[in-house]
Amino acid sequence: SQQGEEDPQALSIQEGENATMNCSYKTSINNLQWYRQNSGRGLVHLILIRSNEREKHSGRLRVTLDTSKKSSSLLITASRAADTASYFCATDGSGGSNYKLTFGKGTLLTVNP
Amino acid sequence: DAGITQSPRHKVTETGTPVTLRCHQTENHRYMYWYRQDPGHGLRLIHYSYGVKDTDKGEVSDGYSVSRSKTEDFLLTLESATSSQTSVYFCAISEFGGRGETQYFGPGTRLLVL
Numbered sequence: 001s002q003q004g005e006e007d008p009q010a011l012s013i014q015e016g017e018n019a020t021m022n023c024s025y026k027t028s029i030n031n032l033q034w035y036r037q038n039s040g041r042g043l044v045h046l047i048l049i050r051s052n053e054r055e056k057h058s059g060r061l062r063v064t065l066d067t068s069k070k071s072s073s074l075l076i077t078a079s080r081a082a083d084t085a086s087y088f089c090a091t092d093g094s095g096g097s098n099y100k101l102t103f104g105k106g107t108l109l110t111v112n113p
Numbered sequence: 114d115a116g117i118t119q120s121p122r123h124k125v126t127e128t129g130t131p132v133t134l135r136c137h138q139t140e141n142h143r144y145m146y147w148y149r150q151d152p153g154h155g156l157r158l159i160h161y162s163y164g165v166k167d168t169d170k171g172e173v174s175d176g177y178s179v180s181r182s183k184t185e186d187f188l189l190t191l192e193s194a195t196s197s198q199t200s201v202y203f204c205a206i207s208e209f210g211g212r213g214e215t216q217y218f219g220p221g222t223r224l225l226v227l
Contacts, residue, residue, distance in 0.1 A: 030212045030213065031212055031213040033213075033215070040221075041220060041221070042117075042203055042205075042218030042219050042220050042221055043156070043203070043205075043216075043218045044218070045215040045216070045217070048213055048215070050213065088155065088156070090216075092212050092213065100158060100161070100171070101158075101216060102158075103148075103155045103156040103157075104155055105153065105154065105155035106155055
């Protein structure tokens with residue numbers, strides 16, 4: 001079963017605007033990662049946030065984590081056409097299955113030039 | 114794509130035929146994974162390997178088998194392909210399989226079962 005659920009399923013914005021994607025999950029986690037997938041390609045890791053962290057930055061990316069609400073958000077600032085891709089959250093649980101990532105269904109981001 | 118290749122990249126086959134997909138890595142990572150990606154389902158884990166000859170089932174393993182005879186190769190076999198196995202298959206690797214580790218993905222194989 002899916003652990004993460006991204007919201008919205010699709011997002012269309014203009015270049016230069018900020019894009020915010022959300023991820024909700026069901027069970028306790030150790031870490032949450034965000035991945036990006038360009039059309040027809042494999043996934044690429046973007047950023048990881050640990051369960052004891054609340055916010056993390058990497059370049060134009062900002063990730064927040066609220067473990068009390070079991071949710072995370074990914075903010076891409078000053079978006080570019082090249083940011084057009086699908087974005088997935090992935091969680092690894094606090095149980096014994098530390099080698100398994102559970103992926104959400106993804107948000108398709110379209111950045112219009 | 115981090116030293117990971119998948120072959121074939123595209124395949125069309127008929128229902129009932131066996132199909133083998135290959136994942137090859139040059140990173141010497143211990144863990145290898147097979148996922149399938151379908152619209153509305155995201156990525157789902159089929160099988161994974163934590164070493165040579167060491168494999169285990171994932172979330173959607175029925176109808177699939179795997180083998181890993183060398184560190185660098187992880188094979189996924191559809192024993193008798195069905196139309197429900199039409200999908201995009203991704204191989205991924207991670208160095209130690211630990212919590213918080215990044216997984217690196219291959220380019221994917223598009224499989225169509227007629």
